[in-house]
Amino acid sequence: DVKVTQSSRYLVKRTGEKVFLECVQDMDHENMFWYRQDPGLGLRLIYFSYDVKMKEKGDIPEGYSVSREKKERFSLILESASTNQTSMYLCASKRGLLTDTQYFGPGTRLTVL
Amino acid sequence: AQSVTQLDSQVPVFEEAPVELRCNYSSSVSVYLFWYVQYPNQGLQLLLKYLSGSTLVKGINGFEAEFNKSQTSFHLRKPSVHISDTAEYFCAVSGNDYKLSFGAGTTVTVRA
Numbered sequence: 669d670v671k672v673t674q675s676s677r678y679l680v681k682r683t684g685e686k687v688f689l690e691c692v693q694d695m696d697h698e699n700m701f702w703y704r705q706d707p708g709l710g711l712r713l714i715y716f717s718y719d720v721k722m723k724e725k726g727d728i729p730e731g732y733s734v735s736r737e738k739k740e741r742f743s744l745i746l747e748s749a750s751t752n753q754t755s756m757y758l759c760a761s762k763r764g765l766l767t768d769t770q771y772f773g774p775g776t777r778l779t780v781l
Numbered sequence: 782a783q784s785v786t787q788l789d790s791q792v793p794v795f796e797e798a799p800v801e802l803r804c805n806y807s808s809s810v811s812v813y814l815f816w817y818v819q820y821p822n823q824g825l826q827l828l829l830k831y832l833s834g835s836t837l838v839k840g841i842n843g844f845e846a847e848f849n850k851s852q853t854s855f856h857l858r859k860p861s862v863h864i865s866d867t868a869e870y871f872c873a874v875s876g877n878d879y880k881l882s883f884g885a886g887t888t889v890t891v892r893a
Contacts, residue, residue, distance in 0.1 A: 672824070699879055708790070710871060710883040711825075718879060726880070758824060762879070767813055767832045770881060772824035 671695070672773035674759055680779045687746040689776050691759030697771075698764040700742035702726075702734060705756040705775070717742055749780045783808040783874045787884035794862055795892055802857040802887045804872035814855040815873040815881065816846055825871065831855060842866070867891045 675690035693700065699718050703711040703726075713726030715734040723734050731753060735743045742761075746753055759773040788803040806812060813832050817825040829840025836848040846857045855872060872884040 703883075708885055710785075710787075710885040711881075712883075713880055716879065760825075766875065766877065766879065767830075769815075769827050769830065772817075772826070774822075774824045 672759055672761055672771050674757075674773040674776050676776050677774060678777050678779075680781065681746075681749050682781055683750060685746075685749050685780075687749050687778065687780075689744040689746075689757055689759075689778070691742045691744070691761075691773055692740055693742075693761040693771070694740065695761070695763075695771075696739065697761040698739075699762045700736065701760040701762075701770065702732075702742065702744045703758045703760065704728070705758055711758065714744065749778075751780050754778060754780045783812060783876050783882045785872050785874050785882055785884035787870075787872050787887050789887050790885065791888050791890070793890045793892065796864055797861050799858065799860050800862050800866075800889060802870050802872075802889070804855045804857065804884060806853050806855065806872075806874045808853075808874060808876055810876045813875045814846075814848060815875075816840065816844070816855075816857050817871045817873060819869045819871065819886075821868070828857070828870075862889070862891050864891050864893065 672693045701716040702714045717723045717736040733745045757776045760770040762768045762770045786805045794800045815830045816828040829838045831838045831848045839845045870887045873881045
């Protein structure tokens, strides 16, 4: 079974802090994704990566950056957390074909005070 | 670019009754369509997907969906629901890139 793990299930940070969300997948997938999930908005893509050190902006990249130094690990960084970044963050991974399934981690619920 | 509209935000249903969740999409290219389920406090899990071929797709847990190209729809159905089907359901579409576009979600609440 594919496994996508996220470093924290719940996280509470203060405004202005630098926040790191970590995601690891164990199936040698080329593609990895970060989404945020908000009620009534579904999932919105923040960034994705199609290879090590490669990244592309999604639909809502402002206020976020990412890092992919190893194939299995994809980090989401909030340089200076703000209250409007309070949300559920979901990581996903998939193989290289367009038709392949995306597999999701359990999510990190981030609260910024 | 693709977009997805889920026509119902909340669907209450009694146990053993049928349920249908409606999904419409818009796209200028050929699409691949997906339904995901999210149980409380969990990540998303794939229910089924349409890639090509037969327009009726069967998935896990007794769910099925029908692709209708002329109506640009991909509605999800289950003939008899269980309490354990209480969850949020997301329709998603991808085109000729690696990105998935998700609908806003439909919350299904099954009552005894």
